[in-house]
Amino acid sequence: MKIAVLDDYADAFRTAPAFARLSEHEVTVFRDTEKEPEALIARLAGMEALVLTQQRSPLPAAVIERLPRLRFIMETGRHTGHIAIDACTRQGVVVSTGGAGGPDATAELTWGLILAALRHIPEEARRLREGQWQAIAGTGLKGRTLGIYAYGRIGAMVARVGAAFGMRVLCWGREGSLQRARDDGYEVAANREALFAESDVLSLHIVLNDATRGIVTAADLARMKPGALLVNTSRAPIIAPGALLAALEAGRPGRAAVDVFDDEPVLGASDPLIGLPNILCTPHLGYATRGVFDALYEVAVDRLLAFAAGAPVDVANPGAAKG
The missing domain is CATH 3.40.50.720 (NAD(P)-binding Rossmann-like Domain)
Structure with missing residues (x-):
């Protein structure tokens, strides 16, 4: 899969222990946030899977509908209000959620x-x-x-x-x-x-x-x-x-x-x-510790590999998974 990791300001994904498990996949890490829809569409063109670092990047329907190769979104948190879930379902894009880490x-x-x-x-x-x-x-x-x-x-x-x-x-x-x-x-x-x-x-x-x-x-x-x-x-x-x-x-x-x-x-x-x-x-440091990032990305890799194996878990839009 061609995988994009969004909003990884600390460049934590590539140094997480779980990263090595994606050696057979093509991973691109973006260390900033792009909110302008046209620029975001250009950035994600050709990507088949996305890893969202918490709720930093909104993915409205206008973006989802113009990413024809996209098939999977991994949200490292539990909240999906920033993702156009209905559009994902229509497009056959499976959305999984994480939630690792604690208070x-x-x-x-x-x-x-x-x-x-x-x-x-x-x-x-x-x-x-x-x-x-x-x-x-x-x-x-x-x-x-x-x-x-x-x-x-x-x-x-x-x-x-x-x-x-x-x-x-x-x-x-x-x-x-x-x-x-x-x-x-x-x-x-x-x-x-x-x-x-x-x-x-x-x-x-x-x-x-x-x-x-x-x-x-x-x-x-x-x-x-x-x-x-x-x-x-x-x-x-x-x-x-x-x-x-x-x-x-x-x-x-x-x-x-x-x-x-x-x-x-x-x-x-x-x-x-x-x-x-x-x-x-401070710049939203609340959960930004090495241990939390490692836990978030461990779950993200689990979800990516489960989807690649045809058995997605923690799916927020089961209708897309059935399609």
Whole structure:
């Protein structure tokens, strides 16, 4: 098969242990994202299989329908909203999903962002390189309130670390997750408004879907303390468009740390959030560890070889597989 690996910014696919198993196939790795449809069609012309690194590249019907040789798409995550599944089925393109990896990497990065933002680590490290000494008083964690919006696997890990630091952990989300938080010994906010108003650090771990898009509103952010920190390692569109930028400019919350943006990848520092003095931004590093990439691509190779053998697994559109 002629296989294209998309959006492998770290060039992790070719160094993954599983790569050697594709020695009988022709593999091309793209280390950037191409969103312009005509350019993407030209890039993928002649390809029979695609490996998508998470949800970085959208594949609309207008692209799928102009790739006549394409027969298989491997999505390394579980979400397929960025793929025109119906068009794939019509074209006989089988879509398989992965989902290897766990919450650990994102939970770790969440705490990296919290500590770096509250202790001003990037600023102070830069000053030291410039020949200066400490200039900013940091903020400690003990006794402060850590808000967890959505107590799922990642939220639970972040909560445990907060408790270890001596923080009050305050949770909000769907009733099922709140019961799990109670069972684990954490406090549940009196209501949604209280979560935003009382949190000194508020960490968002909300899965993005139609129901949660824009769920964090400008009014929510306006309830936060001037000294509070908002952290988003989930997905940018869970916050209403423009709301975080306006909130940070208004000083409520006083700071933010984000790993996700509305339009990724962000090149040329083009997102207006990056220019603000009271935000710490990272380029979607949440799951970007060697171990996670190896696991994602191990599953991807399994799926590729299963399809090549005529027995695709974890198929998102069984109608295409039957065809």
